Every structure is written in structure tokens, then in C-alpha cells.
Amino acid sequence: MKVVIVCRQQSETAREVSEYLREFHRRTGQQLPTIDPDTREGADLCRLYDIVEYPTVVATDDNGIMLNMWRGTPLPTMNEVSYYVQ
Numbered sequence: 001m002k003v004v005i006v007c008r009q010q011s012e013t014a015r016e017v018s019e020y021l022r023e024f025h026r027r028t029g030q031q032l033p034t035i036d037p038d039t040r041e042g043a044d045l046c047r048l049y050d051i052v053e054y055p056t057v058v059a060t061d062d063n064g065i066m067l068n069m070w071r072g073t074p075l076p077t078m079n080e081v082s083y084y085v086q
Helices: 014-028 040-049 078-085
Strands: 002-006 056-060 066-071
Touching: 002 040, 002 078, 014 078, 056 078, 066 078
Parallel strands: none
Antiparallel strands: 002 056, 056 066
């Protein structure tokens, strides 16, 4: 399974996402990748999963099938996300 956070680095929620990522790594030892929706890869991902609100956390299986999505704030709990990372 794969989890990615789609967020803009220059936004009002950037600090919240950064703190969430640090705390998630501290608690689980796992790193969550982020992607900027303004890049080509980010725009493609947003079109594929119909992401229009940031930050958005997307959990997919190994084939790219979406398993869960959390949009906007508040961000999901660490336990919810860590289920999809392991």
C-alpha cells in the first residue's frame, strides 16, 4: 500500500502538514511522501483521484486503486494513516 499527501508548499496549511509529517515519522518511523499539485506529476495525480482540496491524504493499493482519502483539515489521525503504510 502507498500513502501520499498532496499539498502546496506555499500555503496556510503547509506548517500543519510539516508538523504532521514530523510527528508521524517520530511515532511510526515511516516517511510519508508529499507531492505538490502544481507540478506535472501532482496535477496528474489530482486529475486521477479528483483531488481539489489541499491538503489531501490518499491511500492506494499497489495497483493504484484508491483505498481511502482524507480531504482538507483536520488531517486524519496517525493511526488511520499508519494502517495503510504498513
